Amino acid sequence: MHADVLHIAVGCLVDPDGRVLIARRPADKPGGGKWEFPGGKREPGESIEQTLARELDEELGVSLQDTRPLLRFHHAYRDRPVLLDIHCVTAWTGEPHGREGQPVAWCEPERLTDYDLLSANKPIVDALCLPAAYAISPEPGPDHAAFLAQLSALIASDVRLLRLRANELADPAYEALATEVARVTGPAGVDLIVDRDAALCRRVGAAGLHWPASRLTAADSRLVPSDLWLIVSCHDRAELLQAHRGGADAAVLSPVRSTPTHPDARPLDWPGFAEARADVPLPVYALGGVGPADLDTAWHHGAQGVSGIRAFWPVPV
Ligand SMILES: Nc1nc2c([nH]c(=O)n2[C@H]2C[C@H](O)[C@@H](COP(=O)(O)OP(=O)(O)OP(=O)(O)O)O2)c(=O)[nH]1
Numbered sequence: 001m002h003a004d005v006l007h008i009a010v011g012c013l014v015d016p017d018g019r020v021l022i023a024r025r026p027a028d029k030p031g032g033g034k035w036e037f038p039g040g041k042r043e044p045g046e047s048i049e050q051t052l053a054r055e056l057d058e059e060l061g062v063s064l065q066d067t068r069p070l071l072r073f074h075h076a077y078r079d080r081p082v083l084l085d086i087h088c089v090t091a092w093t094g095e096p097h098g099r100e101g102q103p104v105a106w107c108e109p110e111r112l113t114d115y116d117l118l119s120a121n122k123p124i125v126d127a128l129c130l131p132a133a134y135a136i137s138p139e140p141g142p143d144h145a146a147f148l149a150q151l152s153a154l155i156a157s158d159v160r161l162l163r164l165r166a167n168e169l170a171d172p173a174y175e176a177l178a179t180e181v182a183r184v185t186g187p188a189g190v191d192l193i194v195d196r197d198a199a200l201c202r203r204v205g206a207a208g209l210h211w212p213a214s215r216l217t218a219a220d221s222r223l224v225p226s227d228l229w230l231i232v233s234c235h236d237r238a239e240l241l242q243a244h245r246g247g248a249d250a251a252v253l254s255p256v257r258s259t260p261t262h263p264d265a266r267p268l269d270w271p272g273f274a275e276a277r278a279d280v281p282l283p284v285y286a287l288g289g290v291g292p293a294d295l296d297t298a299w300h301h302g303a304q305g306v307s308g309i310r311a312f313w314p315v316p317v
């Protein structure tokens with residue numbers, strides 16, 4: 001790392017209701033008056049975990065018990081490049097309070113954008129809003145009633161983000177099925193992600209779009225309205241960087257392991273996954289032969305969580 005990059009430990013305290021703690025920066029600091037997640041600069045000789053523990057004690061008066069990596073990326077503020085090393089904190093002792101006089105607030109992730117946050121923080125907000133699992137449907141086949149029944153079972157198993165993948169269907173048939181799927185996912189509070197385009201997404205009332213990285217090749221800004229999720233399929237670091245430049249909110253990186261459907265694709269394996277996604281300012285799901293049992297490994301290799309078809313679908317596919 002370049003010598004004048006400030007390495008910052010950032011902690012997102014998440015309470016049992018899923019709310020996150022934010023604090024208001026003192027007026028006399030850079031970015032004064034804006035809201036942030038508590039944290040601060042690493043001191044010489046400290047590990048980043050030690051910095052996190054020290055800063056959250058100094059700023060909030062809490063002692064950390066359970067943390068995991070959430071996201072890590074560089075941001076070039078005009079006067080000072082920073083490396084933000086963000087962690088989720090799910091267990092602590094002590095009642096968090098603004099120990100340096102700073103106002104603090106508990107906020108639902110979806111409401112974080114109501115606050116004037118530090119400008120680097122958009123990927124952190126996305127990572128907090130997105131769940132740890134991103135389920136993908138198998139091709140629906142001819143029996144849509146059976147497909148919808150399986151989908152209901154999937155939703156009962158607590159999936160909150162689902163992509164309707166049906167490459168075999170022409171646009172009108174895809175839209176008809178997406179409309180039916182939305183009738184199931186909508187009331188259950190599941191975010192439905194569709195392929196194709198933003199207009200279809202709006203018509204069926206879906207939460208966002210899933211695109212291949214190739215669809216962003218010419219883009220250097222976002223082509224999708226900001227209130228829709230834009231999740232992009234990537235297979236290497238170059239595609240992840242392209243997704244970021246094209247304004248994606250999140251990405252899926254595959255294959256982590258080889259799968260029966262893509263036996264010839266060379267697997268990244270966990271070290272390759274970690275290397276490819278390192279410091280890209282996007283939440284990135286691990287895909288390809290992984291499932292909920294891999295979640296902890298995924299988190300510790302820089303993933304937002306796990307994605308897949310087979311590991312989530314209630315019947316063998
Ligand atoms: N803590 C924190 N810092 C953030 C966030 N987002 C973001 O861009 N930063 C940047 C702003 C600052 O340049 C840097 C944090 O530095 P800081 O000034 O708070 O560091 P510190 O707590 O050690 O402060 P101090 O010792 O100077 O009082 O990281 C965030 O959400 N939380």
Ligand SMILES: [Mg+2]
Pocket residue numbers: 038039040041059
């Ligand atoms: Mg600080």
